[in-house]
Amino acid sequence: MIQVFEADLSLLEHASAVVELMDEYSRDPMGGGKALPSFVRNNLVSELRKRDAAHVILAFVDGKPAGLVICLEGFSTFACRPLLNVHDAIVSVEHRGRGLCKRMLEVAEAVAHRLGCCKMTLEVLEGNVVAQAAYESCGFAGYELDPRMGKAMFWEKKL
Numbered sequence: 001m002i003q004v005f006e007a008d009l010s011l012l013e014h015a016s017a018v019v020e021l022m023d024e025y026s027r028d029p030m031g032g033g034k035a036l037p038s039f040v041r042n043n044l045v046s047e048l049r050k051r052d053a054a055h056v057i058l059a060f061v062d063g064k065p066a067g068l069v070i071c072l073e074g075f076s077t078f079a080c081r082p083l084l085n086v087h088d089a090i091v092s093v094e095h096r097g098r099g100l101c102k103r104m105l106e107v108a109e110a111v112a113h114r115l116g117c118c119k120m121t122l123e124v125l126e127g128n129v130v131a132q133a134a135y136e137s138c139g140f141a142g143y144e145l146d147p148r149m150g151k152a153m154f155w156e157k158k159l
Contacts, residue, residue, distance in 0.1 A: 004103040006111065007056040015045040017058055017065035025090035030128050055084070057107045059100045066095040069104040071111065079118035084111060086122035089131070101134045123154045
């Protein structure tokens with residue numbers, strides 16, 4: 001049986017699932033290929049719980065954690081409305097190909113509508129063609145404000 005829902009991080013089962021799935025994601029080449037640091041394992045859930053702008057969606061298959069989407073609310077200055085960024089998305093290896101990503105993104109979209117968001121955003125690695133196909137099937141696409149200026153790029157500066 002597949003269940004997809006907004007997590008209640010005060011529940012040990014949900015909190016444990018978040019850490020377990022984020023660790024699996026972190027160990028995957030798409031997540032950097034290393035286990036989550038102990039600091040993150042020990043503090044991730046409590047830090048997420050402090051943030052009203054964090055929204056966590058879980059998928060369970062036969063009572064076991066199978067997928068996770070963590071969204072963070074942002075703000076679009078151009079639309080003067082909130083937006084919802086899909087910050088992390090993982091489907092556990094043994095459960096891939098079953099449509100869990102799409103189902104979790106549908107729940108995330110319902111959250112975005114409830115919040116009055118103008119759009120949802122996400123970033124995806126160029127080499128992660130499976131995730132790209134999943135996101136495209138849910139209506140996501142690269143964006144550009146003016147075709148002459150090209151598509152948006154995602155950059156970072158570590159602090």
